[in-house]
Amino acid sequence: MLVGRNEFFLFVxxxxxxxxxxxxxxxxxxxxxxxxxxxxxxSIRGIVLPVMLISAGMGAPWVRYIRDSTxxxxxxxxxxxxxxxxxxxKRYATCFKCTGGQPGHPPQALIRLLSAIQCLRLxx
Numbered sequence: 001m002l003v004g005r006n007e008f009f010l011f012v013x014x015x016x017x018x019x020x021x022x023x024x025x026x027x028x029x030x031x032x033x034x035x036x037x038x039x040x041x042x043s044i045r046g047i048v049l050p051v052m053l054i055s056a057g058m059g060a061p062w063v064r065y066i067r068d069s070t071x072x073x074x075x076x077x078x079x080x081x082x083x084x085x086x087x088x089x090k091r092y093a094t095c096f097k098c099t100g101g102q103p104g105h106p107p108q109a110l111i112r113l114l115s116a117i118q119c120l121r122l123x124x
Contacts, residue, residue, distance in 0.1 A: 036044050063076045 032045060033041055066076045067073055
């Protein structure tokens with residue numbers, strides 16, 4: 001933001017960034033609850049959140065290294081785009097494989113695993 005050419009774009013980009021971060025937190029919570037249900041929401045977020053934070057923390061140094069090696073961010077953008085596409089295709093394939101062609105339902109093996117963990121916690 002310090003290299004902006006005029007103040008209007010600096011304000012617009014800051015407002016857009018703030019709205020997207022705020023909306024991302026709300027949407028992420030909604031997606032977890034809608035996809036997995038509220039019963040195991042804490043367990044699932046406890047498993048997923050460390051992976052997300054570690055990968056987000058490692059992303060910036062990797063992009064910097066690629067930028068220093070190639071002299072451009074283009075390679076990093078293509079790499080990130082390809083990772084997103086592979087993840088989307090894997091999600092699409094897994095969804096239809098595990099649920100018999102009905103998208104939007106969590107894999108039943110994950111639900112059974114979390115149910116077993118919950119039973120072990122309650123039986124202590």
